[in-house]
Amino acid sequence: MKVLSVCGLGQGTSLILKMNVEQALSEKGIRADVEHMDVSSASSMSADYIITSNELAEGLEGHSAKLIIVNNYFDMDEINQAIDEHIAKA
Amino acid sequence: MEVIYWIADNVFGTPAILLGFIVLVGLLLQDKTASQRVSGTFKAIIGFLIISAGSDIIVSALTVFEPLWKEVFNLSEQPLGEFMGQNAFNAEYGSAVTLAMTIGFLINVLLARFTKLKYIYLTGHMMFWTTTIFAGIVVHTVGDVSFGKLVMFLAVIMGIYWTVQPALTQPFMRKITGNDNIALGHTSASVALLGALAGKVLGNKDNDSEKIKLPKGLEFLRDSNVITALTMGLLFLVGAVIISFKDTPGAEELVASAGSQNFVIYAIVQSFTFTAGIAVVLMGVRMFIGEMVPAFKGIATKIVPGAKPALDSPVVFPYAPNAVILGFLGSFAGALLWLFVLGNTVGYIFVPTMIVLFFHSATAGVFGNVTGGVRGALMAGFITSTVVAWGQYITVKMLLADTIPDTAMWAADSDMFILGPIIRFLAQLLF
Numbered sequence: 266m267k268v269l270s271v272c273g274l275g276q277g278t279s280l281i282l283k284m285n286v287e288q289a290l291s292e293k294g295i296r297a298d299v300e301h302m303d304v305s306s307a308s309s310m311s312a313d314y315i316i317t318s319n320e321l322a323e324g325l326e327g328h329s330a331k332l333i334i335v336n337n338y339f340d341m342d343e344i345n346q347a348i349d350e351h352i353a354k355a
Numbered sequence: 356m357e358v359i360y361w362i363a364d365n366v367f368g369t370p371a372i373l374l375g376f377i378v379l380v381g382l383l384l385q386d387k388t389a390s391q392r393v394s395g396t397f398k399a400i401i402g403f404l405i406i407s408a409g410s411d412i413i414v415s416a417l418t419v420f421e422p423l424w425k426e427v428f429n430l431s432e433q434p435l436g437e438f439m440g441q442n443a444f445n446a447e448y449g450s451a452v453t454l455a456m457t458i459g460f461l462i463n464v465l466l467a468r469f470t471k472l473k474y475i476y477l478t479g480h481m482m483f484w485t486t487t488i489f490a491g492i493v494v495h496t497v498g499d500v501s502f503g504k505l506v507m508f509l510a511v512i513m514g515i516y517w518t519v520q521p522a523l524t525q526p527f528m529r530k531i532t533g534n535d536n537i538a539l540g541h542t543s544a545s546v547a548l549l550g551a552l553a554g555k556v557l558g559n560k561d562n563d564s565e566k567i568k569l570p571k572g573l574e575f576l577r578d579s580n581v582i583t584a585l586t587m588g589l590l591f592l593v594g595a596v597i598i599s600f601k602d603t604p605g606a607e608e609l610v611a612s613a614g615s616q617n618f619v620i621y622a623i624v625q626s627f628t629f630t631a632g633i634a635v636v637l638m639g640v641r642m643f644i645g646e647m648v649p650a651f652k653g654i655a656t657k658i659v660p661g662a663k664p665a666l667d668s669p670v671v672f673p674y675a676p677n678a679v680i681l682g683f684l685g686s687f688a689g690a691l692l693w694l695f696v697l698g699n700t701v702g703y704i705f706v707p708t709m710i711v712l713f714f715h716s717a718t719a720g721v722f723g724n725v726t727g728g729v730r731g732a733l734m735a736g737f738i739t740s741t742v743v744a745w746g747q748y749i750t751v752k753m754l755l756a757d758t759i760p761d762t763a764m765w766a767a768d769s770d771m772f773i774l775g776p777i778i779r780f781l782a783q784l785l786f
Contacts, residue, residue, distance in 0.1 A: 272669060
């Protein structure tokens with residue numbers, strides 16, 4: 266399974282999100298490759314899931330991956346909940 | 356002895372290999388599979404080498420941008436001149452930068468462990484650029500500098516900076532986020548502080564920017580590639596159209612450099628080339644920082660209980676999305692003003708890169724809003740472009756003219772410009 270974490274510049278913030286998502290996934294026993302990048306790069310990458318904020322998600326509509334919205338990249342509760350809703354259930 | 360020399364040359368003297376080793380050690384310390392360790396190490400090495408390729412693309416576009424605007428302002432001064440450039444600089448000093456960054460981080464962790472300043476700096480790409488720019492200033496100031504001295508000097512400076520900077524911005528961060536869990540770890544801290552202070556004195560806190568509704572159409576501003584291409588494109592376009600109507604020898608020479616292509620089209624392609632260069636460099640940085648920072652974080656959380664992560668500037672964006680846009684608007688107005696003023700007075704062509712003007716002004720905007728509302732956010736943005744414009748002029752012309760002025764034009768920020776003269780002074784004192 267491939268997951269992209271996306272922010273505007275694709276550097277620091279999406280990296281923090283990537284680390285948080287990796288932690289959440291491994292706690293749930295889900296194996297996944299998580300990569301962080303900017304919106305433009307993400308729109309041309311294939312993936313199963315893209316995790317990003319509400320504003321950036323608009324630029325990724327129509328992407329083959331399933332979009333998951335997380336607005337606070339540092340809130341482990343929100344990340345856990347989003348993963349439970351979209352990935353763990355699937 | 357020969358073994359030591361061999362290692363010094365081929366491992367410590369080859370930045371990509373040294374970085375690969377540092378990342379490998381980091382990955383060994385984490386709970387990673389063998390395949391993740393291999394791919395992580397390889398990506399770090401490749402990422403570092405990609406940076407040089409991207410830097411050359413940026414320089415090629417800047418060598419068109421500079422003479423273009425020089426001609427618009429009728430400046431006849433010498434161009435950028437002879438400088439090493441990021442590519443050659445990496446080959447000679449890249450290892451020192453890499454090592455200084457690593458040791459500097461360890462100093463940050465130790466300071467957090469044993470002092471009250473419990474902040475761990477995790478914005479890896481800015482760690483890299485700050486160390487690089489400061490290394491450029493030291494090399495420019497003292498010329499021949501020994502590897503060990505350069506590494507130790509930079510490591511101590513960086514370690515202190517990465518510990519103290521988040522502490523200075525934290526009082527305002529508490530107001531913005533409403534808690535004390537995360538800190539700002541970013542080179543735009545100085546303009547964020549100046550913005551917050553200006554907002555306090557001249558703004559109106561009650562006129563909170565989040566009360567106004569902004570049009571949805573501005574959302575594209577969050578994609579760094581789009582805003583960079585858009586604004587550089589506008590500047591190239593305006594410059595090219597003016598040149599097309601001039602018949603001075605300089606203008607004719609520029610138009611001739613486009614060959615059979617229309618000059619305006621040629622200039623627009625250059626703006627996209629500039630953006631492409633930045634995208635390439637950022638991809639390289641992403642590849643090695645993405646492996647390095649998780650390792651750093653793993654080490655830090657083991658050693659420092661109760662540590663607060665100091666994070667990249669967009670952490671504050673969700674708390675005041677309107678202030679983000681207002682900061683950008685204030686900053687953009689300032690950038691155009693300073694492009695004109697610097698060009699006409701000191702004869703310097705300011706390169707207003709949108710990474711700085713958007714992400715950093717946005718951060719300052721959020722800080723300005725928390726103390727001074729709408730007016731505070733706009734002022735904070737204006738302050739950002741003011742510091743960056745004059746800072747870029749002084750830094751490029753005086754602090755690192757023969758090392759990496761190309762990098763200072765697009766990857767240096769307010770903190771580096773403000774601390775630059777201090778680094779120069781310390782380098783003169785200690786080397």
